[in-house]
Amino acid sequence: MTVQLGAAIEGxxxxxxxFVTTSPTCAVRLYDGAGNLIAExxxxxLGDGHFEIVLEGAGHGTLYRYRVGDRDLPxxxxxxxxxxxxxxxxxxxxxHAWRHGxxxxxxxxxxxxxxxxxxxxxxxxxxxAARQRLRDLVDLGVTTVELMPLAAFxxxxxxxxxxxxxxxxxxxxxxxYELRRFIDEAHGHGLNVLLDVVxxxxxxxxxxxxxxxxxxxxxxxxxxxxxxxxxSHAAMRRYVLxxxxxxxxxxxxxxxxxxxxxxIVDDGPYPILRxxxxxxxxxxxxxxxxxxxxxNDPAIVTTLGMNGVWADxxxxxxxxxxxxxxxxxxxxxxxxxxxxxxxxxxxxLYQGEFYAPKGKPRGKPAGALPxxxxxxxxxxxxxxxxxxxxxxxTESISLDAYCAASTLLLLLPMTPLLFMGxxxxxxxxxxxxxxxxxxxxxxVSEGRRNEFxxxxxxxxxxxxxxxxxxxxxxxxxxxxxxxxxxxxxxxxRKLLRLRREDPVFRHGSRERLRASTEAGFLIVxxxxxxxQRHLLVNFDGIAKPLPDAFRGRTASFTSxxxxxxxxxxxxxxxxxx
Numbered sequence: 001m002t003v004q005l006g007a008a009i010e011g012x013x014x015x016x017x018x019f020v021t022t023s024p025t026c027a028v029r030l031y032d033g034a035g036n037l038i039a040e041x042x043x044x045x046l047g048d049g050h051f052e053i054v055l056e057g058a059g060h061g062t063l064y065r066y067r068v069g070d071r072d073l074p075x076x077x078x079x080x081x082x083x084x085x086x087x088x089x090x091x092x093x094x095x096h097a098w099r100h101g102x103x104x105x106x107x108x109x110x111x112x113x114x115x116x117x118x119x120x121x122x123x124x125x126x127x128x129a130a131r132q133r134l135r136d137l138v139d140l141g142v143t144t145v146e147l148m149p150l151a152a153f154x155x156x157x158x159x160x161x162x163x164x165x166x167x168x169x170x171x172x173x174x175x176x177y178e179l180r181r182f183i184d185e186a187h188g189h190g191l192n193v194l195l196d197v198v199x200x201x202x203x204x205x206x207x208x209x210x211x212x213x214x215x216x217x218x219x220x221x222x223x224x225x226x227x228x229x230x231x232s233h234a235a236m237r238r239y240v241l242x243x244x245x246x247x248x249x250x251x252x253x254x255x256x257x258x259x260x261x262x263x264i265v266d267d268g269p270y271p272i273l274r275x276x277x278x279x280x281x282x283x284x285x286x287x288x289x290x291x292x293x294x295x296n297d298p299a300i301v302t303t304l305g306m307n308g309v310w311a312d313x314x315x316x317x318x319x320x321x322x323x324x325x326x327x328x329x330x331x332x333x334x335x336x337x338x339x340x341x342x343x344x345x346x347x348x349l350y351q352g353e354f355y356a357p358k359g360k361p362r363g364k365p366a367g368a369l370p371x372x373x374x375x376x377x378x379x380x381x382x383x384x385x386x387x388x389x390x391x392x393x394t395e396s397i398s399l400d401a402y403c404a405a406s407t408l409l410l411l412l413p414m415t416p417l418l419f420m421g422x423x424x425x426x427x428x429x430x431x432x433x434x435x436x437x438x439x440x441x442x443x444v445s446e447g448r449r450n451e452f453x454x455x456x457x458x459x460x461x462x463x464x465x466x467x468x469x470x471x472x473x474x475x476x477x478x479x480x481x482x483x484x485x486x487x488x489x490x491x492x493r494k495l496l497r498l499r500r501e502d503p504v505f506r507h508g509s510r511e512r513l514r515a516s517t518e519a520g521f522l523i524v525x526x527x528x529x530x531x532q533r534h535l536l537v538n539f540d541g542i543a544k545p546l547p548d549a550f551r552g553r554t555a556s557f558t559s560x561x562x563x564x565x566x567x568x569x570x571x572x573x574x575x576x577x
Contacts, residue, residue, distance in 0.1 A: 004017060004242075005017045005018060005019055005077040005242075006075060006077030006078060006079060006089075006167065007062075007064065007075065007077075007078075007079065007089065007091045007092075008094075009059060009060065009091065009092075009093055009094075010054065012056055012057065012059070013054050013055050013056040013057060013058055013059070014054070014055055014058040014059060014062060014091050015052060015053075015054045016028045016043065016052060016053050016054075016055065016064070016066075017050065017051070017052040017077075018043065018050070018051045018052075018066050018068075018075070018077075018212065019049050019050055019051075019212060019213060019235060020049055020051060020066075020068055020212050020213065021049040021212070021213040021214065021215060022068060022069065022211060022212060022213060022214065023068050023069035024045075025042065025043075025045075025069075026042075026043045026045075026051040026066055026067065026068055027040050027041060027042045027043055027066070027067040028040070028041050028043060028053060028055070028064050028065075028066055028067070029041075029064060029065050029066070029067050029072060030055075030058065030062060030063065030064050031063040031064065031065070031088050032063070033063070035088075040067065041053055041055060049213065058091060059091065059093070060091055060092060060093040061090060061091065062090065062091040063088040063089070063090055063091075064088055064089055064090075064091065065088050065089070066212075068211060068212060071211060073208050073211050073212070074086065074087065074088065074089055074165065074206075074208055075089040075165075076164075076165060076166075076167075076207075076208055076209045076212065076239075077167050078090070078152075078165055078167060078168045079091075079092040079094065079167055079168060079176060080092045080168050080169065080171065080175070080176055081152045081165055081168045081171060082171050083171075084152075084154065084155075084171065084206075085152050085153065085154050085164050085165055085168075085205070085206030086154075086206055089168070092176050094176070094250055096177065096180045096181075096184070098180075098184050098252065099184055099185075099188060100184050100185070100187040100188035101187060102252050102285055103183070103187045103192065103193070103252045103253075103254045103285060104254065104285030104286050105192055105254040105255050105285070105286045105287050105288040106143055106144070106192055106254075107372070108288060108307055108308055108372035108373065108415050109370075109371070109372040109413075109415075109508075110143060110500075111143050111144045111192065111372075111415055112141065112142045112143050112144065112410075112415075112416050112418070112496060112499070113142070113143075113144045113145075113146050113194070113375070113415065113416065113417040113418065114137055114140075114142040114144065114145050114146065114417075114418050114420065115146045115148065115196075115380055115381060115417055115418065115419050115420065116130070116145060116146070116147060116148065116419075116420040117148045117159065117160075117381065117420065117430070117473075118130055118147060118148070118150070118170075118173045119157055119158075119172070119173065119470070120420075120430070120470070120473045120474045120475060121133065121420055121475060122474070122475070122477070123474055125172070125173065125474070126172075126173055126174045126178070127173055127174040127178040127179050127181070127182040128174055128178055128181075128182075130182060131178075131181065131182045131185050131186075133477075134182075134185055134186055134189050134191065135189065137189075137191065138189045138190065138191065139493070140423055140489075140492060140493060140496065141492070141493055141495075141496025141497055141499075141500065142191075142418065142496065143190075143191060143192060144191065144192040144193070144194060144254070145186055145191055145192070145193050145194070146193075146194040146195075146196060146257055146417070147193065147194070147195050147196060148160050148196050148381060149161055149163055149195075149196045149197065149198055149259070150163075150169045150170050150173065150179070150195065151163030151164070151165060151166040151167070151168065151169075151170070151197070151198070152164065152165040152166075152168040152169070152170050152171065152206070153170060153203055153206070154203065154205045154206050154435065154436055154437070155434065155435025155436060155437075156172050156435050157172070157433055157434070157435045157467070157470045158433065158434050158435055159381065159385065159432065159433070159434075160196070160198075161198055161203075161225070161259065162203030162204065162205070162225070162226070162434070162436075163198055163202070163203055164202050164203045164205070164206040164207040164208075165206065166197075166239070166240075166243045167243060167246055176251075179251065180251055180252070183251055183252050183253065184252070187252070192254040192255070193252075193253055193254055194253065194254060194255045194256060194257050194288070194290070195247050195251075195253045195255075195256055195257070196256075196257045196259060197243070197244065197247070197256050197257070197258060197259065198259040198260075199229065199240050199258060199259070199261075199264060199272075200223065200225075200228065200229075200259060200260050200261065200263035200264045201223040201225045201226045201227060201228050201229070201263065202217075202226050202227045202229070203225070203226050204225070204226045204436075204440060205436060205437065205440055207226065207227060209239075210227075213235055215230070215233040215234075215235040215236065216229065216230060216233070216235055216236050216239070217229065217230050217236075218230040218232070221265045223263055224447075228263070228264075228265055229264075229265075230265075231264070231265070231266040231268065231272045232266075232267075232268060237272060237275070240272065240276070241272075241275065241276060241279055244256060244276055244279070244280065245279065245283075248280065248283060248287050249283065253287075254287060254288065255287045255288035255289060255290065255307075256280075256287075256288075256289055256290070257290045257291075257292065258273075258289065258290070258291045258292065258306070259292055260292050260293075260294070261273060261291045261292065261293050261300065262293045262294050262295050271304060273291070273300075273304040273305070273306065274303070274304050274305055276289070276305075277289055277304060277305025277306060278305065281305065288307040288308070289305070289306045289307050289308075290306065290307060290308040290309065290310070290375060291304075291306045291308070291309045291310070292309075292310045293309055293310065294312070295362065295363065296311075296313065296348045296350050296351065296362055296363030296364065296366070297363070297364055298364055298365070298366050298367075298368050298369050299364075301368075301369055301373050302368050302369070307373065308372065308373045308374070308375050308415060309369075309373065309374065309375065310375045310377075310417075311347060311348045311366075311374040311375060311376060311414070312348075312377075312383075313333075313343050313348040313349040313350060314340075314343050314344070314348070314374075314376045314377070314414070315376070315377050315378060315379075315380070315383055316329065316330060316332075316333045316349075317333050317339045317340050317343045317349060318340060318378055318405055318408075319378075319383070319393065320333040320334070320335045320339075321335045321336055321337060321339065321340055321539065322393075322396070322397045322401055322405060322539060323396045323397060325396070328357070329357040331356060331357070332350075332355055332356050332357050333349070337517050337520075337521075337522040337537070337539060338517050340408075340515070340522055341515035341516055341517050341522055341523075341524075342515075344412065344513070344515035344524065345513075345514065345515050346365070346366060347366030347367070347369055347374050347510070348363060348366055348374070349363075350362045350363035351363045351364055351365045351366065352364060352365075369510075370509065370510060371412075371413035371414050371415075371508060371509055371510045371513070372413070372414070372415050373415075374414045374415065375414070375415045375416075375417050376409060376412060376414040376415065376416055376417070377409070377416065377417040377418070377419070378393060378405050378406065378409050378422075379392060379393055379418070379419045379422050380417060380419050381419060381430060384419060384429070384430040385430045385431060385432050386432065388461040389429055389431070389461065389462070390429035390430045390431035390432065390462075390472075390473065391429055392421075392422075392425070392426065392429065392430070393405070394425045398541075398571055399425060399484055399487075399488065400559075400560050400569075400570065400571035400572060401539060401571040402425060402488070403488060403491055403559040403560055403571075403572075403573070404537055404538070404539060404559045404560070404571050404572055404573040405539075406422075406488075406491065406492065406495065406559070407491075407495060407535070407537070407557075407559040407573035408522070408524070408535065408537055408573060410492075410495040410496060410498075410499055411495065411498070411499060411505055411524070411533075411535055411575070412508070412513075412524065413505075413508025413509055413510065413513060413526070418492075420475060421475045422492075423480075423488065423489055423492040423493075424479070424480035424485040424486070424488050424489040424492075425484070425485055425488040426475055426476070426479070426480075426485070427476065427479060427485075428472065428473060428474065428475055428476055429472060429473060430473050431462055431464075431469045431470075431472060431473050432448060432464050432469075433464050433465075433466075433469045433470040433473065434464045434465055435465070435467075435470075436465065441464075441465040442465075444464060444465070445463055445464055445465055448461075448464060449461070491559060494557075498557060498575075502533070503528060503531055504526050504527060504528045504531045504532070504533045505526065505533065507528050508526055508528075512526055512527050512528060513525070513526050518547050519544065519545075519547045520538070520540055520544055521536045521537060521538055521544065521547065521568070522536070522537040522539065523535070523536050523537075523547075524537075532577065533575055533576075533577060534550065534553075534575070534576040534577070535573060535574070535575055535576075536550065536568060536573070536574050536575075536576060537572075537573040537574075538568045538569070538570065538571065538572050538573070538574075539571060540570060540571070541570045541571065542570050543564075543567045543568060543569050543570055544567060544568055545566060545567050545568075546563075546566045546567070546568060546576075550576050551566055552566075553576045553577065554576065554577050555574045555575065555576055556575050556576070556577050557574065557575035558572060558573070558574045558575075559572055559573040559574070560572040560573075
């Protein structure tokens with residue numbers, strides 16, 4: 001039996017549906033705004049654990065819980081939880097007057113992804129405030145906005161990876177209507193919108209699925225973050241597949257970014273990722289799926305059907321080269337431009353070599369993956385927020401070196417991802433912050449310290465539970481017009497214009513890409529028909545003469561100062577034609 005679970009408005013009433021195997025009975029309880037019980041209605045058993053009832057007059061705004069056995073529980077299929085994950089669900093009218101159609105994902109080769117956290121993207125931290133900034137993103141030149149997770153999680157602030165009610169947009173950011181309005185307006189600006197979703201675990205507080213059925217989780221499957229879904233049962237598979245369809249169809253998201261799929265436990269003959277990709281491939285208009293996977297396994301794309309995968313080796317190799325940092329997993333990367341060149345040529349660095357942080361070989365060759373299937377970055381929420389002080393790359397290197405690295409990122413044919421504020425070298429950190437009740441909050445702080453104890457800089461770090469940790473992470477938009485930030489913003493706009501207008505960079509591919517080193521330069525050669533582009537990057541702190549093969553040629557673009565006497569300035573990237 002396939003039924004839509006949760007509460008759905010039908011005419012002048014609402015149909016409530018629940019899946020319960022822990023009790024022979026289920027009822028829906030209605031509440032007023034003060035939390036007072038005003039009515040209880042027994043639901044009809046349909047068989048196979050399904051219960052339903054239609055209540056006339058219960059429309060948009062009705063607050064409810066389910067009574068399962070002797071417990072009053074939030075609806076795990078709730079479309080909105082205005083009072084938080086432990087409070088009653090609210091019936092939501094999901095109709096929306098879409099002004100700009102249903103969207104539709106651009107091909108990945110046209111995408112430049114901009115990752116943002118709604119709560120810290122603006123001073124207000126809401127969908128409505130973020131909507132007011134969409135024009136700025138269009139002017140920048142990105143094509144796609146990726147929202148960090150929105151599924152309801154405990155408290156008033158957090159990254160979103162502790163979600164427990166996957167159908168309910170996080171209430172402090174705004175209403176479901178305001179989220180739809182944000183997406184609709186983004187489409188009106190020609191932007192795609194992706195949503196980061198977490199299907200490898202549920203958060204440690206507010207997860208009530210097990211109270212409804214034992215089929216959702218398996219006690220033998222554990223993660224460091226919370227209960228792991230048991231995909232051997234149809235109930236959990238349906239929960240996740242329906243959730244993905246819900247975001248993509250009811251909210252018109254253009255695709256999903258799947259968090260840490262390497263942590264998904266699923267040994268069945270039809271992997272949940274394959275089933276998900278098959279379902280999404282059948283949707284109209286076109287949608288995309290991008291996975292985060294630390295294993296460097298091309299099968300994520302070639303076998304499981306994802307459209308793209310995060311390739312973090314590029315970030316790690318660039319960072320170690322620019323900073324010399326060797327803490328934690330950075331110890332597996334040898335600083336040097338030869339490592340960057342090798343990563344670019346191979347797609348990712350590790351293709352089966354021994355990987356010390358895991359104590360075993362890691363990766364397989366990425367030769368079958370097109371450039372657009374590899375998502376590259378020099379910053380993202382993890383690589384900033386998982387540092388002791390949430391410090392951005394610009395805190396560790398010169399602004400010139402940062403501009404050179406940015407040029408490298410944006411002129412490669414791989415799909416680039418920017419993290420909010422990167423385009424103007426934002427001065428604000430992006431810290432790890434939470435708002436858990438005690439004693440969980442204290443345990444999260446201690447767990448965080450233990451998890452990153454191998455990083456020497458993590459000895460002292462801001463308390464995730466302190467509200468000021470969250471406040472310090474908000475972007476300061478006015479600074480983008482001030483020196484030196486305005487220079488960086490101008491560079492990013494020019495780079496993104498070059499990427500979309502230059503005939504070589506616009507049609508880049510791995511087949512027409514070679515990276516090498518010569519005379520202390522990282523050299524990236526791209527071509528299309530008779531057109532050729534050579535990106536020469538000098539990451540050293542001194543000016544260097546052009547290699548002989550490039551003397552007398554035209555430098556069409558520079559990340560910093562112009563060439564003098566055919567010498568590339570220190571920490572500068574130059575395009576030679």
